[in-house]
Amino acid sequence: xxxxxxxxxxxxxxxxxxxxxxxxxxxxxxxxxxxxxxxxxxxxxxxxxxxxxxxxxxxxxxxxxxxxxxxxxxxxxxxxxxxxxxxxx
Amino acid sequence: xxxxxxxxxxxxxxxxxxxxxxxxxxxxxxxxxxxxxxxxxxxxxxxxxxxxxxxxxxxxxxxxxxxxxxxxxxxxxxxxxxxxxxxxxxxxxxxxxxxxxxxxxxxxxxxxxxxxxxxxxxxxxxxxxxxxxxxxxxxxxxxxxxxxxxxxxxxxxxxxxxxxxxxxxxxxxxxxxxxxxxxxxxxxxxxxxxxxxxxxxxxxxxxxxxxxxxxxxxxxxxxxxxxxxxxxxxxxxxxxxxxxxxxxxxxxxxxxxxxxxxxxxxxxxxxxxxxxxxxxxxxxxxxxxxxxxxxxxxxxxxxxxxxxxxxxxxxxxxxxxxxxxxxxxxxxxxxxxxxxxxxxxxxxxxxxxxxxxxxxxxxxxxxxxxxxxxxxxxxxxxxxxxxxxxxxxxxxxxxxxxxxxxxxx
Numbered sequence: 001x002x003x004x005x006x007x008x009x010x011x012x013x014x015x016x017x018x019x020x021x022x023x024x025x026x027x028x029x030x031x032x033x034x035x036x037x038x039x040x041x042x043x044x045x046x047x048x049x050x051x052x053x054x055x056x057x058x059x060x061x062x063x064x065x066x067x068x069x070x071x072x073x074x075x076x077x078x079x080x081x082x083x084x085x086x087x088x089x
Numbered sequence: 090x091x092x093x094x095x096x097x098x099x100x101x102x103x104x105x106x107x108x109x110x111x112x113x114x115x116x117x118x119x120x121x122x123x124x125x126x127x128x129x130x131x132x133x134x135x136x137x138x139x140x141x142x143x144x145x146x147x148x149x150x151x152x153x154x155x156x157x158x159x160x161x162x163x164x165x166x167x168x169x170x171x172x173x174x175x176x177x178x179x180x181x182x183x184x185x186x187x188x189x190x191x192x193x194x195x196x197x198x199x200x201x202x203x204x205x206x207x208x209x210x211x212x213x214x215x216x217x218x219x220x221x222x223x224x225x226x227x228x229x230x231x232x233x234x235x236x237x238x239x240x241x242x243x244x245x246x247x248x249x250x251x252x253x254x255x256x257x258x259x260x261x262x263x264x265x266x267x268x269x270x271x272x273x274x275x276x277x278x279x280x281x282x283x284x285x286x287x288x289x290x291x292x293x294x295x296x297x298x299x300x301x302x303x304x305x306x307x308x309x310x311x312x313x314x315x316x317x318x319x320x321x322x323x324x325x326x327x328x329x330x331x332x333x334x335x336x337x338x339x340x341x342x343x344x345x346x347x348x349x350x351x352x353x354x355x356x357x358x359x360x361x362x363x364x365x366x367x368x369x370x371x372x373x374x375x376x377x378x379x380x381x382x383x384x385x386x387x388x389x390x391x392x393x394x395x396x397x398x399x400x401x402x403x404x405x406x407x408x409x410x411x412x413x414x415x416x417x418x419x420x421x422x423x424x425x426x427x428x429x430x431x432x433x434x435x436x437x438x439x440x441x442x443x444x445x446x447x448x449x450x451x452x453x454x455x456x457x458x459x460x461x462x463x464x465x466x467x468x469x470x471x472x473x474x475x476x477x478x479x480x481x482x483x484x485x486x487x488x489x490x491x492x493x494x495x496x497x498x
Contacts, residue, residue, distance in 0.1 A: 013228040019369045026376030033384045040377035047370045054359060054366075057231040060259040061248060063239065066282060077239070077262045 012053045015046050022046070102181065109179035112186060118177040123149075123188065124196060127169045140165065142173060142188065150187035151175070157191045170196035172203075201302055205309050208336060212311070217318045218339040224323040226343060226355055229362075230291035232259045233355070234322075236279045239264040243298050243327070243348035250352035255359045261290065267297035272307035277316035284321050292355065293320070295337065296327030296348045308335035317341055327351035455480040459487070468493045 022043040025031060031039060063077040099107075112118050125142035132138050136155030141148050151173065165171065175190040194202060212218065233251070237243045239262055251258055263279050266272040276295055283293060295317075297305070307313060308328045317324045317340040326341035327348040338344035345351040449455065456465040459476040471477065471490050479486040 011228060016365075016369075019366075019373070023369055023372045023376060026373060026380055029376075029380055029383055031380065033381070036377055036380040036384075040373060043373040043377075044370070047366055047373075050366050051363070053229060054362060055257065057257045057259055059252065059257045061262065062260070063262045063264065064234075066279075070286075072282075072286060074261070077260075 007049055012050060015050050015053070019043060019046050019050070101184070105179060105181040105184050108184075108186075109181055112178050113176070120174065120176065122172055122174050124172050125149075125170075127165050127171055128167050130165050130167050132164075138165065138190075140167075142171075149177075150185060151190050152187055153190040153193070158193075161193060163195065165193060172196050201306070205336070208309065208311055208314075209339065212314055212336065212340065217314060222318075224342045226323050226325070227291045229357060230255075230258070230355065232261065232287075232290050234261040234263055234283055234287065234290045234293045236263040236265050236276055236283075236293060236295045237297055237348070238267050241267070241298055243267075243296055243329070246347075246349040247294060247327075247352045250349055251356045254352070254356040257359075258356065261287070263293075266307075268300070268304050268307060273310035273313040276307060277313045280316045280320050280322075280324065284319075287322075290322050292323040292325055292342070294325045294327050294348070294351050294355070295341075296325075296345075296351060297329065298348065299329030305330060305335055308337040310336070313337060314340045325351050325355055449480065449482045468495065 022039055025039055026036060026043070061077045062074040065073045065075060067073060123142060125144050125148075128141045128143055128148075130138070130140040136158070138153040138158050140151050140153075142151050143149075153175075172194045173188065173190045174192040174194075175188050177186060177188055179186045192206075194206070216222065235244060235247050237247075244262060248260060248262075251260060263283065265279050266275050280293060280295070283290060295308075297308075299305075305328055308326070314336045317326070317337060323342040324340075326335065326337040326344045327350070328335050328337060329347045334344070343351075343354065345354050457463060457478050457480065458465055458471065459478055463470065465471055465477065471493070473490050473493060475490045477488055477490065479488060
C-alpha cells in the first residue's frame, strides 16, 4: 500500500471501495499489461486484508462491573435469565 | 364633517397589513397552546387542513398547512378535544384573523406528554437533534457495549441477533436500571463511564423492550439526552415502541424501534460480506484474465501487421528479388545451353566419322543378346546356349553361344 496510513487504521468499507474500483479498472481494460498485473495483485491483497479484518475480533461476551468512580472489572456474561446479580441495585 | 381629506386615508389592504403586523408582533399571540374542540374539519386536496376550534362560548378559524400536518399521527375529526400549538395572524384577503396551527395533541394525553413536547422543543432549539452533529457508526464494529437490564429480553435479543450476524463480535454488557426515577441518571452515568474508560468501543446501544409512556420515561429525560449528546462514542437508541419516539431517539446518533432492530441495523451480516468479497475477487480474476487475453491477442495482431511493415517484410522482398534474379539466371543458363547444343549439332557431321557404324564398316561388329538387345560386353552377361545376334556392316548373324572362354590380354 502506497498509503502512509496503517492497515488497521483504514476502515473495511474503504478497502471495499478500493476493491470495487479495481474491478472497474480491470473491466475497462485500459490498463497496460504491467498495470493490470499490479492492479490484480493489489486486488488480491486487499481482499485478503478485508477477510483478515472480518476475522480479527474474537467472540467475547462480558459484563461490566463498576466498583467505583475509577475502578471496574469485567466478568463473563451468562445469557441465562436471572443468573446475574446486579451490584448497583 | 367634510374634513376627511385632512385625515389619512388607508386602502383596505394597507389596513389589513397593519392589523396583521399588530398580531404578529404581539408575543402573546405567537407559539401558544389552545385547548378546544374540533369542528367543521376539512382536509383540502392540497393537503392543508381547515377547521374551527371552539368551546362553549366562542370559536376561532384554524388552518394547518401540509408541511405541519405531515407529522400528525392521527386524523382529526369533528368533536375531538385537542390542544393545538400555533400563531394567531390575519388572513389579509378576507380580513379574518385565524390560528395557524403547527401541532395538534389529543387532549387526553396528559401532562407527561406536554412535558415531553416542551423538552423536545427546547432540545431541538439547542441543536441537540441536528443531523450535522450525529456521529457515523463504523461499518464493521468489533467492540460494542449494551446498556440495559441484564435480565430482560432486550439484552438476549441483542446478543442473539448480533452473534448470528457477526459470530466473532465482542459485546460488553453494562447492566443498568431502565425504568423508575433513577434510571435516566444511571444510564447517563454509564455512558459517561464508558466514554472515560473504554476508548475502543465502537458504539453503545442503550435501550429496553416496549412499555407504556411512563415505563419508557427514563428515555425522555433531559439528563440522559445531554449525556447522549456529549458522548464521544456513538449512541444507538433502542427503546421498544411502535409509534412514538423518545427524546433519546432524537438525540442518539442512530435510532431503532426495538433492541432487536438495533442489532439488525448496526451489525453487518458477515456471511453476505464474505460472499460479496469473493464475488469481487472472482470479478477481479475474471477481468484480469480477460485483460491478459486481450493483450495477447493485441500482441498477435501487432506481430501480424509487423510482418507487412517490419524487417520480416524486407526479408521477403529480398527473397522475391532473389527469386527473380535466379529466374533470370536460369534463362541465361538455358540460353547458353541451347547455344552450345546448336554448336554441338554443327559439329556433329564432323563427329559422324566417329559413329559405331563407321567402326563396323571397318570390320568391327556388335553382339547383342536375344531377346533384350542388350549389348554384350562381358562373359558374365551370357551363358552357354544364349541366343545372340552379331551386327555387321550389311546385316546381322543369329547365333548360339557354344563356349565361354576368358582371354587374358
